[in-house]
Amino acid sequence: MVQFKSQFFNLMLERGFYNQCTNEQGFDEYLYECEKTGTPAVGYLGSDPTGDSLHVGHLVPVMMMRWFQKCGHKPLMLVGGATARIGDPSGKDRLRPFLDDETIARNIAGLKKSYAKFLKFGDGKNESIIVDNWDWFKDVNYLGFLRDIGTYYSVNKMLTMDSVKSRLEREQPMSFLEFNYQLLQGYDFTVLYQKYGCRAQIAGADQWGNITSGTELGRRKHNVELFGFTSPIITDSAGKKMGKSEGNAVWINDEKLSSYDYYQYFRNIGDTEVEMCLKIFTDLSLDEIKKLAALKDKEINEAKKILAFEATKICRGEAEARQAQETAVKTFELGQTGGELPSLEVNLADGLSVLDAFVNIGFCTSKGEVRRLIKQGGVRINDTDICDENYRLSNADVKNGQIKLSLGKKKHGLLKSA
RNA sequence: GGAGGGGUGGCAGAGCGGUCAAAUGCAACGGACUGUAAAUCCGUCGACUUCGGUCUACGAAAGUUCAAAUCUUUCCCCCUCCA
Numbered sequence: 001m002v003q004f005k006s007q008f009f010n011l012m013l014e015r016g017f018y019n020q021c022t023n024e025q026g027f028d029e030y031l032y033e034c035e036k037t038g039t040p041a042v043g044y045l046g047s048d049p050t051g052d053s054l055h056v057g058h059l060v061p062v063m064m065m066r067w068f069q070k071c072g073h074k075p076l077m078l079v080g081g082a083t084a085r086i087g088d089p090s091g092k093d094r095l096r097p098f099l100d101d102e103t104i105a106r107n108i109a110g111l112k113k114s115y116a117k118f119l120k121f122g123d124g125k126n127e128s129i130i131v132d133n134w135d136w137f138k139d140v141n142y143l144g145f146l147r148d149i150g151t152y153y154s155v156n157k158m159l160t161m162d163s164v165k166s167r168l169e170r171e172q173p174m175s176f177l178e179f180n181y182q183l184l185q186g187y188d189f190t191v192l193y194q195k196y197g198c199r200a201q202i203a204g205a206d207q208w209g210n211i212t213s214g215t216e217l218g219r220r221k222h223n224v225e226l227f228g229f230t231s232p233i234i235t236d237s238a239g240k241k242m243g244k245s246e247g248n249a250v251w252i253n254d255e256k257l258s259s260y261d262y263y264q265y266f267r268n269i270g271d272t273e274v275e276m277c278l279k280i281f282t283d284l285s286l287d288e289i290k291k292l293a294a295l296k297d298k299e300i301n302e303a304k305k306i307l308a309f310e311a312t313k314i315c316r317g318e319a320e321a322r323q324a325q326e327t328a329v330k331t332f333e334l335g336q337t338g339g340e341l342p343s344l345e346v347n348l349a350d351g352l353s354v355l356d357a358f359v360n361i362g363f364c365t366s367k368g369e370v371r372r373l374i375k376q377g378g379v380r381i382n383d384t385d386i387c388d389e390n391y392r393l394s395n396a397d398v399k400n401g402q403i404k405l406s407l408g409k410k411k412h413g414l415l416k417s418a
Numbered sequence: 419g420g421a422g423g424g425g426u427g428g429c430a431g432a433g434c435g436g437u438c439a440a441a442u443g444c445a446a447c448g449g450a451c452u453g454u455a456a457a458u459c460c461g462u463c464g465a466c467u468u469c470g471g472u473c474u475a476c477g478a479a480a481g482u483u484c485a486a487a488u489c490u491u492u493c494c495c496c497c498u499c500c501a
Contacts, residue, residue: 332454367466376462
């Protein structure tokens, strides 16, 4: 195995972030020089503001940037205000819907909020900043762009790009608009190079084509070597992308998902994913991870608890993580109720049907669903199975000022009498 | 512009006048087994319901029929080939 010199490169390799690099030796050398002289290297990670928060599925390259910064380098977080108006064809068969300005602005604010949990922002020499490619694209004119950038691209080459090729092979439609995406991304890279001296792009493996588009443009137009570095697309044992729970995204921003649910996502990770997740989603040292990964069978739950705690700590802060952990321990290990569970205030004077209770707290979307679940034995009140769908909750069910609702093994919530 | 093909539940994909709330697969959910894991097995999977039924749904609108996802007309959208 090649020995790397830079701290960053070694970290990436050891923790399983390293997938591919445009010039592994060159990039390593470059980073090493920067680290040795204390000059931050500048690298960027791009994302399109198609949603108002990141979720766990986006996190791998963000964690890479976190390490990048910890190694003394400067992360630029590019938001694609311009490219969101076009849509990235990578890995998709369908044109994305165009977003209006208001939505884009809101999404960008959401992304900033997400990023701020993982990176230090500010004016310091290795502090992170947000850049929006709308700033340089909004005034670009078509002929100028064709002349200045278009001349460096060969269509022959563009057609061989994976995302383009697969669309053509599967006979899926691809508009000219989308076809241009790689030019825009390539241009971003060179603009950031000119404005900030940015020579590195970090991204998920699916962005490879867009990265090389940028490095090539850099070489041809500015005669400079730019570097691209990608992370693997991580999947669980079933081969599915990480970051979904119960079919819903595991959001980074707290208004979209409670810290308790965030914690539970990692707590419920599969055995085979524990070591990988510890390496990628926590700051724990490799020595500690090694110890945790050696745990087997029941004991691996201890590793999962630490994983969940550490991951939540980074994203939601230590206090939130602690609270989430307490709630989880109380709920699952001690059979008590914890404060972080979803709760709802209700007036029990006239009684409340179980059906309404479960719909109102958001566990079910219809009364029919609750009925079905009662028949299947999945509904409990204060840890007692409910078999009667006409059951009405009353003050007699209140214990310590609350009623505990449970659905299945994992969903728990509280009703508090108002 | 011309000629064909198509739009069905979260997705994929059958159905082509009544027996269709719509086969099948995936996803999801509940149960059993467990370790808040995985795998496996069983069950569920439009809404409302006094559990008898009722209502809303197969791109949109209008129509034919006792009866339409299925037939007709118009419109919208997508794909393929030709120009």
